[in-house]
Amino acid sequence: MIxxxxxxxxALDILGKQERDQSYWARVKRRYLKNRLAKWSLRVLIVIFxxxxxxxxxxxxxxxxxxxxxxxxxxxxxxxxxxxxWAKREAKFYQTPWQDHDYEKVIMPLIPYxxxxxxxxxxxxxxxxxxxxxxxxxxxxxxxxDQFGRDVLAGMIRGTRVxxxxxxxxxFIATLIGLFLGSLAGFxxxxxxxxxxxxxxxxxxxxxxxxxxxxxSRSYTFNVANENGTFGTEVLKSLFIFFVIIxxxxxxxxxxxxxxxxxxxxxxxxxxxIMRLIEIVxxxxxxxxxxxxxxxxxxxxxxxxxVIIGLLRWTTIARxxxxxxxxxxxxxxxxxxxxxGYSDWRIIIRHAIxxxxxxxxxxxxxxxxxxxxxxxxxxxxxxxxxxxxxxxGLLLSFARESTMSWWLAIFPGLxxxxxxxxxxxxxxxxxxxxxxxxx
Amino acid sequence: xxxxxVKRILYFFPTLIAISFLAFGLSKCTPGDPANRCEDxxxxxxxxNCEVEYQRWAKLFGLTGPTFYFELTSKAxxxxxxxxxxxxxxxxxxxxxxxxGNWEQISNYKNAIQETQLKLFExxxxxxxxxxxxxxxxxxxxxxxxxxxxxxxxLNKILQAYNNTPTLRDYLDKEISNLETSYQNIKxxxxxxxxxxxxIHWYGFDNQYHNWVTNFMIGDFGTSYKTSRPVASEIxxxxxxxxxxxxxxxxxxxxxxxxxxxxxxxxKGLRFDKITTVGLFMLYSLPSFWIATMLVVFFTTxxxxxxxxxxxxxxxxxxxxxxxxxxxxxxxxxxxxxxxxCISYNSLAFISRQMRGGMIEVIQQDYIRTAxxxxxxxxxxxxxxxxxxxxxxxxxxxxxxxxxxLAGSVVIEVIFNIPGMGKLTLASILEQNYPVVFAxxxxxxxxxxxxxxxxxILYAMTDPxxxxxxx
Numbered sequence: 001m002i003x004x005x006x007x008x009x010x011a012l013d014i015l016g017k018q019e020r021d022q023s024y025w026a027r028v029k030r031r032y033l034k035n036r037l038a039k040w041s042l043r044v045l046i047v048i049f050x051x052x053x054x055x056x057x058x059x060x061x062x063x064x065x066x067x068x069x070x071x072x073x074x075x076x077x078x079x080x081x082x083x084x085x086w087a088k089r090e091a092k093f094y095q096t097p098w099q100d101h102d103y104e105k106v107i108m109p110l111i112p113y114x115x116x117x118x119x120x121x122x123x124x125x126x127x128x129x130x131x132x133x134x135x136x137x138x139x140x141x142x143x144x145x146d147q148f149g150r151d152v153l154a155g156m157i158r159g160t161r162v163x164x165x166x167x168x169x170x171x172f173i174a175t176l177i178g179l180f181l182g183s184l185a186g187f188x189x190x191x192x193x194x195x196x197x198x199x200x201x202x203x204x205x206x207x208x209x210x211x212x213x214x215x216x217s218r219s220y221t222f223n224v225a226n227e228n229g230t231f232g233t234e235v236l237k238s239l240f241i242f243f244v245i246i247x248x249x250x251x252x253x254x255x256x257x258x259x260x261x262x263x264x265x266x267x268x269x270x271x272x273x274i275m276r277l278i279e280i281v282x283x284x285x286x287x288x289x290x291x292x293x294x295x296x297x298x299x300x301x302x303x304x305x306x307v308i309i310g311l312l313r314w315t316t317i318a319r320x321x322x323x324x325x326x327x328x329x330x331x332x333x334x335x336x337x338x339x340x341g342y343s344d345w346r347i348i349i350r351h352a353i354x355x356x357x358x359x360x361x362x363x364x365x366x367x368x369x370x371x372x373x374x375x376x377x378x379x380x381x382x383x384x385x386x387x388x389x390x391x392x393g394l395l396l397s398f399a400r401e402s403t404m405s406w407w408l409a410i411f412p413g414l415x416x417x418x419x420x421x422x423x424x425x426x427x428x429x430x431x432x433x434x435x436x437x438x439x
Numbered sequence: 440x441x442x443x444x445v446k447r448i449l450y451f452f453p454t455l456i457a458i459s460f461l462a463f464g465l466s467k468c469t470p471g472d473p474a475n476r477c478e479d480x481x482x483x484x485x486x487x488n489c490e491v492e493y494q495r496w497a498k499l500f501g502l503t504g505p506t507f508y509f510e511l512t513s514k515a516x517x518x519x520x521x522x523x524x525x526x527x528x529x530x531x532x533x534x535x536x537x538x539x540g541n542w543e544q545i546s547n548y549k550n551a552i553q554e555t556q557l558k559l560f561e562x563x564x565x566x567x568x569x570x571x572x573x574x575x576x577x578x579x580x581x582x583x584x585x586x587x588x589x590x591x592x593x594l595n596k597i598l599q600a601y602n603n604t605p606t607l608r609d610y611l612d613k614e615i616s617n618l619e620t621s622y623q624n625i626k627x628x629x630x631x632x633x634x635x636x637x638x639i640h641w642y643g644f645d646n647q648y649h650n651w652v653t654n655f656m657i658g659d660f661g662t663s664y665k666t667s668r669p670v671a672s673e674i675x676x677x678x679x680x681x682x683x684x685x686x687x688x689x690x691x692x693x694x695x696x697x698x699x700x701x702x703x704x705x706x707k708g709l710r711f712d713k714i715t716t717v718g719l720f721m722l723y724s725l726p727s728f729w730i731a732t733m734l735v736v737f738f739t740t741x742x743x744x745x746x747x748x749x750x751x752x753x754x755x756x757x758x759x760x761x762x763x764x765x766x767x768x769x770x771x772x773x774x775x776x777x778x779x780x781c782i783s784y785n786s787l788a789f790i791s792r793q794m795r796g797g798m799i800e801v802i803q804q805d806y807i808r809t810a811x812x813x814x815x816x817x818x819x820x821x822x823x824x825x826x827x828x829x830x831x832x833x834x835x836x837x838x839x840x841x842x843x844x845l846a847g848s849v850v851i852e853v854i855f856n857i858p859g860m861g862k863l864t865l866a867s868i869l870e871q872n873y874p875v876v877f878a879x880x881x882x883x884x885x886x887x888x889x890x891x892x893x894x895x896i897l898y899a900m901t902d903p904x905x906x907x908x909x910x
Binding site (some may be wrong): 075082111165209210212213216217219220222223276279280282283284285287288289290291293295369373376380381393396398399406409410413416417420421424 | 450453454457461465469470509512513533534539584634635637720721723724725726728729732733735736737740750751797849852853854866868869871876877879880883884887888891
């Protein structure tokens, strides 16, 4: 009998496996992995991600581990602690350059240069095959150097981090905005968003008053805070004031709704409004706006470039999620959820969006590619990033200054090309895997 | 159909207005003061001259008058603040109001500064020359200072210099004490409560935005900060090259892409199709500024051997303008080969991919099978029946290609040093020549929107199912 039981369990196992395999995402995954190009793109992407994540451990002028006068140090790890404010750098490490210490034992990273290390013996564009003045093959500049003797490979590894950061975070911002507005437009359409008259007007007034008290009246506080470096907390305070005012307006409108005149419902054509907004954002040539906006900022940084790209790129996501929700909202399970008495927001977040999210992944993949391209483009033109930051676009632009350094023209461009292509291939693979016609 | 077109055109205008708000708002956030070009304050005449100059520049650049039709501020701000034309001073008084909220006292203080400045010029040269100079210098700082600590220290310096030469008392007695008391009044009679009472000032139609937009509509895009020439004429010079390159590249792209797309759709799944699909995909992903840089590095210089020096160097050639027309034509044409290639290959790949997709879908339709069953020849089926129907998405793509080529040409023009719109934009941004930047932004937006409008109407014409009501 024990034998039989075992078999039963096996059968259950197989059944359970099949059940799991029939789930939507399992099918998508299986179909995606069938596409060899897409599978390999995903693997390369993971490698790129790891390079971006561990760039400090791959290319650094500091040793990973070293022993001086019997004491052990982990300088690269320590640097993270210093950046976070948990520890202080040892005096001797910032008095003498890293390469001048007498190490008893030392493990250097794979590339013993940081992106900012200026190798004074190899300045003025030294070719990978040229005469490099290095102590050993270990210190060879595999992809050459730039004008100041900075290692191009180290710069490219650092650039991976910037590119990934821009690509991923700007699309994160874009996805948040796109999901919110797109699902509003798709779920409510032009006719289903109805609020009472008083709530509408009070909210409108609330927004104006909120702007006035949160921003206009506080301009002096902002000025002072800007000098003291407490700008962030003041912004939070302003946001708080704004939300309190909006909240008050909604409480008031609740009270007024008892009067039937005020309680009369009006319809807000959310879809129309949001589609117009999308049209406006699409009509603005993103590149020109980005160029103009970045130069207005007095201190542009990676974050501001990310935010601007995110603010311009949400429209495709919003359109996708809108059309998906238009489809989903007429399905039976939404009706069922409605009949159960769930609130609109709960239905949107818990039921509608999870069923409409798949096509958004495609847009995100393509969006990351274009965000990386835009950033490379901007830094190629020399706009937007701080002087001490190095990016692929910036490295590529050095090739314009010195046409004999072919390594500056080829390798950074290749990095941009490979990354962009990989995201495009992943997008293509996803499109195929999610295409319901092919099922 | 007609109803749809009218509706679509009506929707065009609110969008355009919203974009003009954005462009104008951004242009108001720009740093720097373009009208401030005069630093001379040695004599009364020079100062007056400077003010006249400032007003002239400000008027030329459209920086005078209220900013918008209305303004939402607090009760503390007067509605006449815009009459102070100097940007730095206006912003400074605003900062003072946002702190103390009592415009009456602040304006007294402002007048006291002016009166003292005027009075200083009445003092004969013989009396306390160095001290007068000192007071003048400190006084010039006062209208652009808002922090209490700094103002007090400047005022103290003025007092010191004033007490240093007793004879100055005959001239400046009233003014200096006025200055001091008026500043003390600001602090003592502060009314911060005024800052919390919202008010709306209505300015009417004579405002900067209104003038900018109405001028824009009649083709007056403002005045360049850099050259003081009309922006329209600067753009006219630049747009020729961009337009020429764009037309050439669109022509090249369509000319090559359509046959390529049709053939690979016809041979779907065969080797030709597979190779072109992969090749076009690669081409589509290649960033044009990388290819352009590589082409410039490898094919325009003899550094890698004489055989790689195929194309002329960047720029448009340097033949004098009196050279024979055809010589100049060929010189320019040879310089345009690489840039046009760089702009067009991206859209080439895109269009032929679309063409292939559209064609494949059409080929599967029933009427194609009917046509084949009728016994029509293969090429006749493809070119007469399928091709026409697969053209619709391509026609509408035209709307996207236009702005894309404009954006794509920015970096190509910079790399190949062609004096077009892209190079003008970048140069204006780097020179902080904002009227040009925002005029180009507006123009590009209008062009994009017209393209989208035409595409939508074309869509509606080809597909009668499209309408606003049913989505």
